[in-house]
Amino acid sequence: MKIIKIVIFLLAVSLVGFCLLKNIQDFNKELPIENSPTVSEINDIQSVEINGKEYVFAWIQVTRTENLFLHPNFEERYTLQESIEKYGCINLTSGGFYSEANSPIGLFISEAEIISNKDSNNLFNGYFTLTKNGEAAISKDYSGEPVRIGLQAGPILIQNGQIQRLVLANDKMARRIVVALTKEGNIYFITFYNEESVFVGPLLADLPLLVSNIQNKFDIEFISALNLDGGAASAFYNQEIQLSELTPIGSFFCEK
Structure with a gap:
């Protein structure tokens, strides 16, 4: 039982x-x-390595030069988000360098208006210009020809297809922003940074080779490249990533 x-x-x-x-x-x-998307599926992250260190990079390829604008932000001090909303930017990246007095260092031309004249400077030795006809150039001098956009920055990283060797007394690891031109005249804005700490990035001395590595990886030929303002006073925005500034950016390129 x-x-x-x-x-x-x-x-x-x-x-x-x-x-x-x-x-x-x-x-x-x-x-x-639902499958949880990986970070790469969300942001399509790409990386490049130099001297045993890996850096994330992203770029903006300007599709229509007439939609590219250089806006001063020395007095306005708009944040990245405020700039996107105010100007309707689909892509945005920080521009040139500025002084402690919140004024541009060297040449600054926005919509054909000269806000600051060029200045002799060994570090900021390059000029990015864009004419009303959409012809872009990066050169070691600016002769005063009429341009819609003109910005002095530096140093030059690639000139006439040749990687430039940079000898710097002081160098540090910081997020970098670069403007580069192809032989077809296409404009690229590229950012390099550390995925774990987004305000950290490569040494400036390593930047020419990093840009060159990208062109080899994607079969793009850059004839010239110029370093823009990076570090804490930099910002970058496209449809995949948003990198905000820590301190105000002095100016920015906006593609509408």
Whole structure:
């Protein structure tokens, strides 16, 4: 009799367990199962390595030069988000360097208006210009020809297709912003940074080779490249990533 009771008890437990398992399975079938996207699927992250260190990079390829604008931000001090909303930017990157007095260092021309004249500077030795006809150039001098956009920055990283060797007394690891031109005249803005700490990035001395590595990786030929303001006073925005500034950016390129 005792054995019969034990058998009946075990059968009852099994039946209850089966019913619970069936209910759980039916409940799970009713819930939609979503795959959690990886970071690379969200941001399409690309990386490049130099001297054993890996850096994330992203770029903006300007599709229509007439939609590219250089806005001063020395007095306005708009944040990245405020700039995007105010000017309707689909892409944005920080521009040139500025002084402690919140004024541009060297040449600064916005919509053909000269805000600051060029200045002789060994570090900021390059000029990015864009004419009203959409002809872009990066050169070591600016002769005063009419341009819609003109910005002095530096140093020059690539000139006439040749990587420039940079000898710097003081160098540090910081997020970098670069403007580069192809032989077809296409404009690229590129940022390099550390994925774990976004305000950290490569040494300035390593930047020419990093830009060159990208062109080799993607079969793009840059004939010239120029370093723009980076570090804490830099920002970068496209449809994949948003890198905000820590301190105000002095100016920014906005593609509408």
